[in-house]
Amino acid sequence: MKKRSFQFVLAFLLLTGTLVSAQPVDAGFINGDLLPNAPELAARGSYGVGVQTLKVVHPAQVDVLHGSAGQHPKYDRPLTLEVWYPARVPANKPATVTYQSTLGRSNDPKRPLIPFTFQGRASRDAQPDPSGGAYPLVIVSHGYPGSRLLLTYLTENLASKGYVVVAIDHTESTYSDLAAFPSTLLNRALDDGFVLNEMARLSGKGSKSFLSGLLNADNTALVGYSMGGYGVLNAAGAGYSPQALKLFGQMSGGSTALESRTQGSPAYPASPDPRIKAVVAFAPWGMERGVWDATGLAGLKLPTLFIAGSKDDVSGYEKGVKAIYEGAVNADRYMLTYLNARHNVAPNPPPAASMQPGVAADEYMHYAEPAWNEHRINNINQHFVTAFLGMQLKGLDYAKYLTVPTGDPAEGWPGFKPRMAVGLELRHAKP
Template identity: 30%
Template sequence: MTIRLRRRTAVATLAALALLATPTVTAQALSGPAPAPASASTPRELPRPTGPYPVGVEVLHLTDHDRADPWVPEAGDRELMVSVHYPARPGGPGATAPYMSTEEAEVLLARLGLDDDAPARLSSLATHSRTDAGTARGRFPLVLLSPGFGNPRATLTSLAEDLASRGYVVASVDHAYESQGTAFPGGRILTCAACDAVEAAPDEASAQKVRESISTGRAADLSFVLDRLTGHRPAWAGSRTIDRHRVAAAGHSIGGNAAASTMLADPRVDAGINMDGTFFEEIPASGLDGRPFMMLGTTSLHTPGGVDGSWDRGWQRLDGWKRWLGVEGSGHSSFTDLPVLEDRLGVTLDPTVTLSTDRQVRITRAYVAAFVDLHLKHRPQPLLDGPTPQNPEVVFNRP
């Protein structure tokens, strides 16, 4: 698939990504002087994983024959693309996996136009995952990841690689017709019909209903992925390494809401994380059956008594171990790869963010890993007991 793109500035290019990450980004927030372009010394790779395991990856195309696609019913059965990152054996064959295809990068950046080489530079960003890598010995917990609305699963790659290097199998899910562009078999690039449904809603209440249906639909998607990875005749050859009794769901933005929705619908999911996502499907008064849940987000929106009241209500209804962590100086996209893409392409998405890219990456990785280490591996995590001098940006909210 080829898309003809107009030449524009690099700032306009990556502004498209910011708009995908959060529908509330304004033109004013994206304005300001463009930074210097990325230099020859700028790393052309994602941040290195921090755990002891090498990382392998396999991409799966899954079809749920029991459900029609909710956004394009004429397309037939519900389809998903899933990247499975896993602890791998050292050495052996396998090429380094691409960050995303050039066609996906073209669609992702097309709306605002860009320099001619930007899709190639984005798609060629080096990962730290090998294809066809053998699985490491042992049994590992499973983490299901769901991206923000409009974002492809690739935008959670750095987190997925880090968790895999620490001894987790991580399944990052692209939900059909819910990203700006995802490659499916047969040369198809599926675009965001769900975005069109939100935009077509006659009022905000109707738009909220659509967003709620996105969250509950993603819960069904994640449960189906769990079925296909841990049930009879699993879709992934390495599924024997998954400990199906240790499962967490996590996500960014509406994907974070989907983590809670999945826990509500599926008792097999033991723990969940919402990274800066509004609870469009709210946590009920009955809670999550005592299962642990963490809310990790910005301090500009998700603060006690703040604009997003869904976090206040959610916090009160969580009936198990819980944490509400705010990261000062962060933005909505700080919990994804987008800050890394800013650095690598030499642009600024959100000038209100004051944290360095390194701090954004380190904080997200550290607190997500601590949560799953505590609740899936049952290892004590002092990092989650309260504020630390090493992480002064992280605020523990206890309303």
């Protein structure tokens, strides 16, 4: 489309208030597509991608938002899941899907809920492709607030490479049902564990689910962003500190419901679920608040990839994500740092709906990075997560992509085009 025509279409959409999708109108660019300077492993794999939505219920959970300390009622906790998987996509069927999401905050009148749509490269309800056997499982946990659709550039990409990927809408922590923070503090790791159990059940031979025989829950990775990172680290063995329990009690009127997830609790498992083989933690929250101490971080023994911005002003960097990386002394761990990036190093780029007249600037800034191109970040994340999970879950020979480079990044890193690794740092530490 010529520049003048594109400007006319854009002006018309803005003047009429018509809802536009997240990709540029003139290029048909969809979240996760490759920029010309994308690193090697960002490219999609050979599988078609299907997507389905599931509803599950975690019964008899502590309702920390109601009652009082030690007197909380129980409730059946509903969870909505989005599942991406290798699929047989007919040649005559467009491999695109329209996702429905929301801007705003349900508990903030100044940020009203604004439904919007955006496009993805997957086929809704497509027939699964069992040709790869039982695929590794990847469970994805969003931030606070967030949604199961916050990282579609990554979830679709991994499914195209032979993974079953399930992203959770954490109840009381999404844009549309946002509730008080204690629910998020308590339920993140619990939701992750329950979803792992549900995926194992649905993949069983006796299941009538489309997932029957499609995935191997014994070969699972957890991926979390911000509060999702807080949860997946705990689910993987990093027990919370006494300070975390104190903080939780202050926020929840003295409740001790989080105690079972602390390192000192007899109820906290001595080791993580053995089905979990690896962890990816984007900008995990909590270290600056004392959520972990040396004892708790020593409980993390799984291979872990941390991804952070050096100017993170939500989770912190030197005393936040980097301190977690340095304190997890029993894990084979990597840390990718985006220099001068803040907290938004994980999500999709800002949707076009966040740029509409009258929409609060906070909706755009919830996704945006001030010093980085968000599509560029997405491609780099695809590359490194592919390398890391390929090594840990599939035994692929991708070590060179995670070899800590020496010298000037402008001279090139494995898998990067010349001059295109500027602004990145990569660390590696072994137990």
